[in-house]
Amino acid sequence: MTERLTATPPGITLAPLTLIPDGKARNFVLEMRAGRFHGFVVRQGDTVRGYVDRCPHMGVPMTQVLDDYLTPSGDLIACSWHGALFRIDDGVCVGGPCTGQALTPWPVTLADGTITTA
Numbered sequence: 001m002t003e004r005l006t007a008t009p010p011g012i013t014l015a016p017l018t019l020i021p022d023g024k025a026r027n028f029v030l031e032m033r034a035g036r037f038h039g040f041v042v043r044q045g046d047t048v049r050g051y052v053d054r055c056p057h058m059g060v061p062m063t064q065v066l067d068d069y070l071t072p073s074g075d076l077i078a079c080s081w082h083g084a085l086f087r088i089d090d091g092v093c094v095g096g097p098c099t100g101q102a103l104t105p106w107p108v109t110l111a112d113g114t115i116t117t118a
């Protein structure tokens, strides 16, 4: 079974910023020698934030529909299983079964219009 990683080395090119529509999120899967990493990036204008795709409630991937990580209004991250809600800024759960816990940050950065791991 492939090891599931919760961090990546810095400097991996992920995508051009324009791949993620403003106010939306996108799933990324990175295959590395050590195993497979699942994460997602939320874009708000020129700001990008990344999190490991693992809900602190039950340790499962958050979405049942590809790239569907946000509430309809786009202002919170939502887990599709039991409705946990997380702030985009810091990943803290502000509602649902894991209130007070937080998503694991996945450091990403934007330079020259390209998103890379940090």
Ligand code: FES
Pocket (backbone or CB within 6 Å): 055, 056, 057, 058, 059, 060, 062, 079, 080, 081, 082, 083, 084, 096, 097
């Ligand atoms: S697994 Fe995410 S809210 Fe239960």
